[in-house]
Amino acid sequence: MVRPAVVRLLLLSLGLCSTVLAVLGLFVPLLPTVPLLLLAAACFARSSERFHNWLLDHPHLGPLVRGYLAGQGMPLRAKIRAISLLWLSIGISVLLLLTQLWLKMLLIGIALAVTVYLLRLPVCAAGEEV
Known part of the structure; x- marks a missing residue:
């Protein structure tokens, strides 16, 4: 977890933007869903444990990243x-x-x-x- 509040806010914002774009990527063919979700997971891991857990536990988005993060x-x-x-x-x-x-x-x-x-x-x- 990153300490400075400004950095945490920037990472949280980037994670949220990446998540929104990833969801759009489910419907728009050229938006890369999984890489954007992996970016969001990395940002959330360093800024917000709550959002990180939400993403990994999400019924539709979580399975797209859990296997990758677990090395599967x-x-x-x-x-x-x-x-x-x-x-x-x-x-x-x-x-x-x-x-x-x-x-x-x-x-x-x-x-x-x-x-x-x-x-x-x-x-x-x-x-x-x-």
């Missing part, structure tokens, strides 16, 4: 969706929106690194999928 990985469906949306958004950016070659290469490199990271995560057991 993520559901296969979430992995496939995350990688698909990652490459869709990076592909659109690289092919249609960007003109600088260095920026295109940077985005492709980031996408490759994130893809490798996600592929290396363990997959939750079938009963734990959400």
Whole structure:
């Protein structure tokens, strides 16, 4: 838990904003739900035990982050969706929106690194999928 009140307030605000965006991400395809919930969990862990417990115990949001935080990985469906949306958004950016070659290469490199990271995560057991 962080001590200075200003830092705690900033982390709490970032956690709340991340949670709101994650909930929107359940309905908007390009918003990454699980990474935003993981950011919220990290912010809440350092700012508010009450909000951290609320997030982990939430019936719909909690299962999305509990397995990851416990080292069990993520559901296969979430992995496939995350990688698909990652490459869709990076592909659109690289092919249609960007003109600088260095920026295109940077985005492709980031996408490759994130893809490798996600592929290396363990997959939750079938009963734990959400």
